[in-house]
Amino acid sequence: MTNVAVHLEAQQPSLQTHAHDAIATGAVHDKGQQHPIKLYLVVWGWLFVLSACSYLVDYFHLQGYLRWSLILLFMMLKAGLIVAVFMHMAWERLALVYAILLPPVLVMVFVAIMVFESDYTHLIRVLFFAPAT
Amino acid sequence: MAETALTNPEESAARATGWQGIADDWSSDQRAFKNVSWGKAMMWIFLLSDTFIFSCFLLSYMTARMSTTVPWPNPSEVFALTIGGHHIPLILIAIMTFVLISSSGTMAMAVNFGYRRDRTKTAVLMLVTAALGATFVGMQAFEWTKLIMEGVRPWENPWGAPQFGASFFMITGFHGTHVTFGVIFLVAIARKVWRGDFDVERRGFFTSRKGQYEIVEIMGLYWHFVDLVWVFIFAFFYLW
Numbered sequence: 524m525t526n527v528a529v530h531l532e533a534q535q536p537s538l539q540t541h542a543h544d545a546i547a548t549g550a551v552h553d554k555g556q557q558h559p560i561k562l563y564l565v566v567w568g569w570l571f572v573l574s575a576c577s578y579l580v581d582y583f584h585l586q587g588y589l590r591w592s593l594i595l596l597f598m599m600l601k602a603g604l605i606v607a608v609f610m611h612m613a614w615e616r617l618a619l620v621y622a623i624l625l626p627p628v629l630v631m632v633f634v635a636i637m638v639f640e641s642d643y644t645h646l647i648r649v650l651f652f653a654p655a656t
Numbered sequence: 657m658a659e660t661a662l663t664n665p666e667e668s669a670a671r672a673t674g675w676q677g678i679a680d681d682w683s684s685d686q687r688a689f690k691n692v693s694w695g696k697a698m699m700w701i702f703l704l705s706d707t708f709i710f711s712c713f714l715l716s717y718m719t720a721r722m723s724t725t726v727p728w729p730n731p732s733e734v735f736a737l738t739i740g741g742h743h744i745p746l747i748l749i750a751i752m753t754f755v756l757i758s759s760s761g762t763m764a765m766a767v768n769f770g771y772r773r774d775r776t777k778t779a780v781l782m783l784v785t786a787a788l789g790a791t792f793v794g795m796q797a798f799e800w801t802k803l804i805m806e807g808v809r810p811w812e813n814p815w816g817a818p819q820f821g822a823s824f825f826m827i828t829g830f831h832g833t834h835v836t837f838g839v840i841f842l843v844a845i846a847r848k849v850w851r852g853d854f855d856v857e858r859r860g861f862f863t864s865r866k867g868q869y870e871i872v873e874i875m876g877l878y879w880h881f882v883d884l885v886w887v888f889i890f891a892f893f894y895l896w
Contacts, residue, residue: 557771563765567758570757571754571757574757578746578753594891594895598888602887605760605887617681627708630707637718640723641723644719
């Protein structure tokens with residue numbers, strides 16, 4: 524164990540080298556996340572457009588699978604833009620990206636379980652508790 | 657010296673990328689998040705846990721709605737407003753959505769100006785963000801008042817499935833609380849920016865650590881998350 528630690532220690536560049544690298548690599552990691560203002564304005568504009576689109580889905584009373592696919596599409600696009608650009612996830616190292624984005628994906632398993640569960644509950648209610656007509 | 661290395665890490669150009677990078681970072685016997693400070697990493701982990709909380713709320717709402725045999729109230733009609741004689745469906749929610757997205761935009765710009773060490777613009781943009789957030793909470797209070805006046809309670813409502821009220825108050829209430837806390841912290845940090853704490857690296861009264869403009873980005877992460885949650889609430893609760 525100690526050997527490994529020492530070995531790794533040797534692999535690490537010294538602190539001074541770190542600082543030098545940071546200056547050399549320039550813009551992005553010199554002082555945290557630094558990107559052109561224009562990028563934020565463009566993303567902002569797209570978020571407005573996408574929100575307007577999802578509102579129009581309701582306004583024009585679209586129904587069925589069309590409504591669902593459009594709502595989910597606009598939702599995912601908006602969420603993606605916010606996380607990737609506004610929260611700077613697009614520029615983070617993959618170790619952080621996967622640590623944060625993978626667990627919420629696993630919530631989908633929970634969703635699937637509850638879909639089966641509520642279908643079952645609904646069936647039982649229809650069979651035994653349906654209001655007398 | 658050691659503290660500087662921990663709180664303000666810089667990326668080394670030599671680090672591997674892709675899967676090799678993930679394996680290297682996580683097995684390096686040090687910090688897994690190489691070029692991210694502890695403050696930013698902890699905010700991300702907090703947001704992840706918050707994601708689970710909101711997921712559970714939305715899931716319980718989904719389960720209630722899918723399993724009930726009573727018709728669910730139509731949100732398009734419940735949240736409609738009559739403005740100037742016109743009956744517009746869901747208009748209040750649409751305006752709230754635009755207000756929150758605008759606040760996200762101003763926050764992103766504040767973070768950008770913060771890293772450019774533009775004290776005035778950062779503080780002003782943060783205060784604009786806070787004002788938009790307060791507007792959002794105000795509109796939510798109006799919405800709650802309207803629904804309560806119409807007889808919506810956590811256990812009953814005039815239009816259909818009784819679980820509607822419980823889901824609505826729980827989900828929007830928890831989100832509104834997040835926005836409220838966000839506004840409070842925005843104002844607090846905007847004050848520090850305005851005073852120049854991060855230019856002179858003044859120490860915080862609570863943590864005694866040197867203040868840095870990175871705190872604006874960490875604040876921004878929280879604020880964008882609040883906007884992000886609203887995106888999902890808007891889609892699942894109001895548009896379904």
